[in-house]
Amino acid sequence: MPVTDISADADTLTMNIVADFDAPLDRVWKVFTDPRQLERFWGPPGWPATFTRFDFAPGGLAQYYMTSPQGEVSRGRWEFLSIDEPRSFEVLDGFADADGDLTGDIDPMRMVFAFEETPTGTRLNGKTYFTSADSLEQAVQMGMVEGTRLAMGQLDAVLQDLRAYAAVKGTQIEVLDDQHVRITRLIDGPRELVWRAHHEPELMKRWLLGPDGWRMTVCEIDPAPGGAYRYAWEPEDGIEGQAFGFDGVTLVAEAPRRAVTTEHMTGTDYPTTINDLQLYEEDGATLLTLLVEYPDAATRDAVLATGMVDGMETSYARLERELIAS
Template sequence: MPVTDITTDTDNLTMTLTADVDAPVDRLWRAFTQPRQLERFWGPPGWPATFTAFDFAVGGHAHYAMTSPTGEPSRGTWEFLAIDEGRSFEVLDAFADENGEPLAEFPSMRMRFSFDQTATGSRLSNITYFTSVEALEQVVAMGAVEGSRLAMNQLDIVLHDLREWFQGKGTNVELLDDVHVRITRLVDGPRDLVWRAHNDPELMKKWMLGPDGWSMVECVVGEHYRNVWEQDGDPETRFGFEGETLLLDEPRRSVSTEKMIGMDGPSTTNDMQFYEEDGATLLTLLIEYPDIQTRDMILATGMADGMEASYARLEREVLQAA
């Protein structure tokens, strides 16, 4: 994980984040100064960022929104105060309304981003300066420390070539905390087709099957979805999942609830994001479980192995045939 330290200092009214990466300074600089790169990690998992403006010049402004799994936006704005090309830049960071205007009820903060070479790559130093202890405590209470850690720990994926970083690694499962799991899988195919394979019932029935011997006998998509499988044509083995679609941003993001058909209890929330680079698509699935016991029970079923079998089938039987 890139983040090595996050500290708050009430005497100097600062929060300092340090992250070390195995990439050169110029690559790290580009990640923070090109909006399509920046929006891949600026929001923490579950709150991806979209930059709608990015005038990277002293006096220029950037506007962005981080969107929750239910579509709720949290908007921000930067005013660029200073730029030392390739080495550092400073912004005035503020919470914003839908027009990009700072919100008076939240603090504005000066932020300095510095980029330095190290023996193994480069280091990001991000210092946030607050105007009062109250402002610092307000932002920390809103989850800034953990949110920043989760966001910046996504840097590795951004700084490396997707094929080089993910090829051959199969389906990867990360435990982010007690109730959040992140699953990543590189699929060798274009995003539009990978998206369609996740949303077209006829295509889904070709690959979303888990281990050999299973078939999908029911597939309903839309605002309310329902998927049912059976093994070797035996109706007695049938099981399935159903849920509600919360957010659909084609072809970038799909968020839905999920629970096993016929089971009581709370649902999980599945947040699937699609990112394409060089003809390959990175799938990132963030699952929110109701509690740690449910998380561990579901992971123990071999879910990841079933997903890997399905994604291998997707590449073999759907994408190669396209």
């Protein structure tokens, strides 16, 4: 976690953040000023950003929106006030409407991003200036402090080369809080194929099988928002186990980048989860990130205790073997 300090100061009407990165200054500067890299972390888990405009020059504008797992959209914009490459840049940040015009009850905030070299890499000193105590309190109540901490916590993966970051790690899981876990896996293949492997029944039946000895008997999917899906598996002859399945609906679909679905074990009263799948490609490899939202910590722990991650790793390895290497 790169954030070493983040706090709101009511006396100076500021929010301050200090974050240290094990990466050179020019690399850190790049991820904050390249919209394709910036959108990988600008927004907490579950609210990824998409930048639709990025005029990186004094007086230029950047426009972006963040989409929740339920499909809610929050829009924002930056006006670049000053740029001192690669040491600092300053923006006026505010909520925006669909046309990119400023809106909302909170006044635009002046944000300064300052970077300095350290013996181990680079330090970010960020400061956000608010126009009133009410605006600062509103931002804190909206979760800006914790949201910023979680967003910056995603930077480790962004700063490193994907293959170096995920080398020989297989399927990894991080428990983020009582309700959320993040699962990551580097797939050695293009994003378009990984997306198709998650949405085309004839491909899904070749790899989405869990442990060896199981077959997928039902694979019905409507990938459009509001569309339903249903999957079912059963063991091959001689393999112990009972048939089971999952069903749900698609909440968000942004091919080939993101798909959010609900997931419920068919025929049970088990709680429903929300699965947020995101795909990012770099140098022919795809980083798969799955953010799972559980109703509570007890459900989270019960699901993780089933060996879910081991089964996912077996399936992802099969995906690379059966679809990408073939």
